[in-house]
Amino acid sequence: MLEDLLIxxxxxxxxxxxxxxxxxxxxxxxxxxxxxxxxxxxAIFAVIVLWGIIFMxxxxxxxxxQTAIIAGIDFxxxxxxxxxIISFMGSIAVSVATVANTSKxxxxxxxxxxxxTLFLEKTIVVVFYNSLIYLIIGIPIVIGLAISSPVPxxxxxxxxxxVMLLGNVTLGVALGGLIGLTISRFLAGRRxxxxxxxxxxxxxxxxxxxFYYYSLYAADSxxxxxxSIILDFAKQIGLSSDFSPGGAMNAVTVxxxxxxxxxxxxxxxxxxxxxxxxxLIYVNAIASETAHYSGWxxxxxxxxxxxxxxxxHTSWNPSxxxxxxxxxxxxxxxxxxxxxxxxxxxxxxxxxxxxMRTVLWFLLIFLAPGGTMASFAPFIIISAMIPFAVSYGxxxxxxxxxxxxxxxxxxxxxxxxxxxxxxxxxFSAVPFTMIATGIASVLVIIVQPxxxxxxxAVFISGIFLTLASGGIASYSAATGxxxxxxxxxxxxxxxxxxxxxxxxxxxxxxxxxxxxxxFIGIGAILGIGIFLNPLYSYLxxxxxxxxxxxxxxxxxxxxxxxxxxIEASEYL
Amino acid sequence: MIEAIELTKQFSExxxxxxxxxxxxxxxxxxxxxxxxxxxxxTMRMLLGLLKPTMGTARINGFDVQTHxxxxxxxxxxxxxxxxLPERLTGWEYINYVSDIWRVPRGSERDEEIDELLTLLDxxxxxxxxxxTYSKGMARKISLVAALIHSPKILxxxxxxxxxxxxxxxTIKEILAGLSDRGNTILMSTHVLEIAERICDRIGxxxxxxxxxxxxxxxxxxxxxxxxxxEDIFLDLTGGPDMQRIADFLGE
Numbered sequence: 001m002l003e004d005l006l007i008x009x010x011x012x013x014x015x016x017x018x019x020x021x022x023x024x025x026x027x028x029x030x031x032x033x034x035x036x037x038x039x040x041x042x043a044i045f046a047v048i049v050l051w052g053i054i055f056m057x058x059x060x061x062x063x064x065x066q067t068a069i070i071a072g073i074d075f076x077x078x079x080x081x082x083x084x085i086i087s088f089m090g091s092i093a094v095s096v097a098t099v100a101n102t103s104k105x106x107x108x109x110x111x112x113x114x115x116x117t118l119f120l121e122k123t124i125v126v127v128f129y130n131s132l133i134y135l136i137i138g139i140p141i142v143i144g145l146a147i148s149s150p151v152p153x154x155x156x157x158x159x160x161x162x163v164m165l166l167g168n169v170t171l172g173v174a175l176g177g178l179i180g181l182t183i184s185r186f187l188a189g190r191r192x193x194x195x196x197x198x199x200x201x202x203x204x205x206x207x208x209x210x211f212y213y214y215s216l217y218a219a220d221s222x223x224x225x226x227x228s229i230i231l232d233f234a235k236q237i238g239l240s241s242d243f244s245p246g247g248a249m250n251a252v253t254v255x256x257x258x259x260x261x262x263x264x265x266x267x268x269x270x271x272x273x274x275x276x277x278x279x280l281i282y283v284n285a286i287a288s289e290t291a292h293y294s295g296w297x298x299x300x301x302x303x304x305x306x307x308x309x310x311x312x313h314t315s316w317n318p319s320x321x322x323x324x325x326x327x328x329x330x331x332x333x334x335x336x337x338x339x340x341x342x343x344x345x346x347x348x349x350x351x352x353x354x355x356m357r358t359v360l361w362f363l364l365i366f367l368a369p370g371g372t373m374a375s376f377a378p379f380i381i382i383s384a385m386i387p388f389a390v391s392y393g394x395x396x397x398x399x400x401x402x403x404x405x406x407x408x409x410x411x412x413x414x415x416x417x418x419x420x421x422x423x424x425x426x427f428s429a430v431p432f433t434m435i436a437t438g439i440a441s442v443l444v445i446i447v448q449p450x451x452x453x454x455x456x457a458v459f460i461s462g463i464f465l466t467l468a469s470g471g472i473a474s475y476s477a478a479t480g481x482x483x484x485x486x487x488x489x490x491x492x493x494x495x496x497x498x499x500x501x502x503x504x505x506x507x508x509x510x511x512x513x514x515x516x517x518x519f520i521g522i523g524a525i526l527g528i529g530i531f532l533n534p535l536y537s538y539l540x541x542x543x544x545x546x547x548x549x550x551x552x553x554x555x556x557x558x559x560x561x562x563x564x565x566i567e568a569s570e571y572l
Numbered sequence: 573m574i575e576a577i578e579l580t581k582q583f584s585e586x587x588x589x590x591x592x593x594x595x596x597x598x599x600x601x602x603x604x605x606x607x608x609x610x611x612x613x614x615t616m617r618m619l620l621g622l623l624k625p626t627m628g629t630a631r632i633n634g635f636d637v638q639t640h641x642x643x644x645x646x647x648x649x650x651x652x653x654x655x656x657l658p659e660r661l662t663g664w665e666y667i668n669y670v671s672d673i674w675r676v677p678r679g680s681e682r683d684e685e686i687d688e689l690l691t692l693l694d695x696x697x698x699x700x701x702x703x704x705t706y707s708k709g710m711a712r713k714i715s716l717v718a719a720l721i722h723s724p725k726i727l728x729x730x731x732x733x734x735x736x737x738x739x740x741x742x743t744i745k746e747i748l749a750g751l752s753d754r755g756n757t758i759l760m761s762t763h764v765l766e767i768a769e770r771i772c773d774r775i776g777x778x779x780x781x782x783x784x785x786x787x788x789x790x791x792x793x794x795x796x797x798x799x800x801x802x803e804d805i806f807l808d809l810t811g812g813p814d815m816q817r818i819a820d821f822l823g824e
Binding site for chain 2: 004007008011012014015016018022023024025026027102103104105106107109110111112113114293294295484487569
């Protein structure tokens with residue numbers, strides 16, 4: 001089994017991490033810059049971080065760093081736990097998506113290897129993707145500190161850090177995968193319930209894990225009571241950490257660097273977490289194999305109803321949104337996009353609740369300190385709407401455009417404007433922004449009723465921000481999208497191990513620019529209202545709306561024109 | 573030898589394959605024919621261990637596919653109907669990948685074997701290209717190379733000829749005939765009835781998951797009185813085109 005596993009990993013990663021151009025003349029020749037950029041950038045980043053830490057230690061002295069790290073020793077646990085939660089939240093659909101798409105792996109499944117080996121390998125690749133960025137950032141930091149530290153065993157923290165990081169990410173991925181498979185088991189064969197269940201299950205997993213993490217971070221705040229039993233138990237058995245994987249990792253790495261005594265119970269706990277991770281990833285592989293053979297994931301269309309259902313098709317006539325004039329192409333695109341996302345509960349949940357990961361940072365930075373920042377809470381909730389409004393635009397207009405895949409050929413051949421089609425995708429995100437902003441508005445009014453005056457302004461701005469974000473994301477999708485993503489197990493809808501937009505710049509543009517516009521624009525709306533007069537906020541809203549609409553029109557136009565000229569080899 | 577004993581596959585109340593029994597002897601080419609959605613691919617997937625039968629047994633070289641899956645797969649080569657291959661690998665890398673899994677010893681002998689198969693199937697020129705650039709026919713050809721590289725005793729081919737150029741199809745036909753002469757067992761499904769008629773030793777026709785006719789061409793001709801070609805026999809058994817509807821459609 002191990003040999004098979006290593007062969008699978010070697011070839012899988014070999015294709016992904018290719019540096020050289022292939023020899024064949026049919027394949028695209030990529031410039032050395034494009035081929036090497038990510039490796040060179042990672043190496044330069046690592047060297048700069050390493051050099052920066054060593055330089056700073058020489059400049060300020062080790063004792064300065066040692067004192068600072070010891071004073072905030074628990075911060076390491078916070079960071080490490082965050083990685084576990086992020087890995088978990090991003091992996092809920094991973095195993096299910098892999099099993100559901102085994103038809104794309106038949107070339108592997110017919111080989112003399114067990115399916116559990118195959119699923120194990122796929123999960124290990126997911127762990128690799130999830131860990132990569134943390135390893136690139138974390139290793140030079142740990143090496144820099146370990147080299148600078150005069151503590152005798154500080155260098156030991158480097159391999160311990162790598163093992164614990166991989167272990168913790170594995171824990172998150174395996175747990176997420178298992179929860180996804182459990183949901184699919186309970187909902188096997190139930191058509192409508194399946195989608196509703198998936199939506200609720202995924203959303204609950206994301207929300208609970210977010211609050212668990214928050215409770216670990218803000219131990220003195222009200223949230224901790226939800227998980228107080230776990231935290232109390234950790235204290236009772238004498239753990240320096242908080243009985244969390246991140247806490248254990250912190251205890252055996254950071255404490256080692258600064259020379260704090262490492263509690264044997266912490267070492268045992270860290271070892272236990274790594275062991276549990278290995279066990280869970282294997283259990284995940286077994287569960288995936290069982291799910292494949294048991295047909296839990298067979299789609300509803302393959303299952304017959306007990307009652308006789310007479311098939312009758314009614315004509316489909318998507319109507320316009322009241323008061324909004326749009327072309328038939330835009331209207332069809334909008335309704336098709338909504339129906340297509342809605343059909344898969346786990347995708348919808350990931351799209352709608354997923355932005356909570358970004359919002360988590362807001363809660364951490366501003367709310368965790370407790371009472372001192374409490375007065376800012378309503379503003380934080382308002383600001384938290386920005387990532388939601390942006391993400392909906394990115395997902396519905398950007399990602400979904402990429403997932404059109406082969407359908408692009410039909411669209412190119414159809415007597416319809418692709419600009420109008422993209423516009424429909426952007427519009428399809430708007431109702432979800434309205435719902436999310438509506439929920440946030442209620443929260444804000446509960447927390448601080450006096451802020452009601454800003455609610456309509458933020459509500460309207462959120463809608464226009466989604467339009468701008470959708471437009472920008474659609475252009476990123478058209479220029480940097482991998483239109484074969486739906487055929488790639490790790491890149492397809494719901495899997496989200498890799499994003500469907502391949503180009504780094506396009507991804508950065510899709511996320512960063514709309515967020516910047518959102519924070520600057522909505523920040524200005526609120527700022528003017530608070531410092532001058534709330535009514536003045538409403539003078540800024542039309543300007544903000546106009547900018548957003550102009551951005552959307554410009555980017556949607558460019559995106560449509562680009563899509564019209566994409567060659568068939570890009571998506572076939 | 574391939575044995576399907578009362579193989580059944582149900583998806584909820586829908587029965588895709590219904591108590592299907594047949595066997596393919598050593599050195600035999602068996603053609604599994606049937607209309608679209610009749611259960612051919614599902615049957616093949618059960619024989620390969622990719623799907624678990626709801627009932628019945630599948631045996632490959634005496635190994636029960638459900639209990640000895642890896643042993644059963646060791647003697648098989650498979651070309652799926654829609655080969656979804658690792659697009660980020662080149663054809664050459666993919667064949668080496670497959671060879672590693674099958675434990676084909678590395679070295680010049682293996683390289684020569686791969687080279688020979690690629691040349692034979694007229695795909696050598698594209699072997700250094702990424703699979704994502706391949707046409708459907710090329711993907712099928714490279715899948716056949718992957719299926720043959722470990723010299724399997726049993727070959728299962730699902731619609732292999734679809735999308736392959738005439739020269740390639742002729743080459744494949746000769747390869748299959750040669751392999752059969754050497755004692756290899758071949759189960760193939762195809763919609764190209766002319767090929768099935770020419771190279772298959774025995775033919776099984778399935779419809780709605782059940783076997784409706786089985787035998788050599790002569791035996792099938794006897795069953796379908798007066799019909800000479802396999803196409804006539806097939807249409808007679810599974811139902812021909814609805815001429816009235818066609819006329820209605822064309823008349824519009």
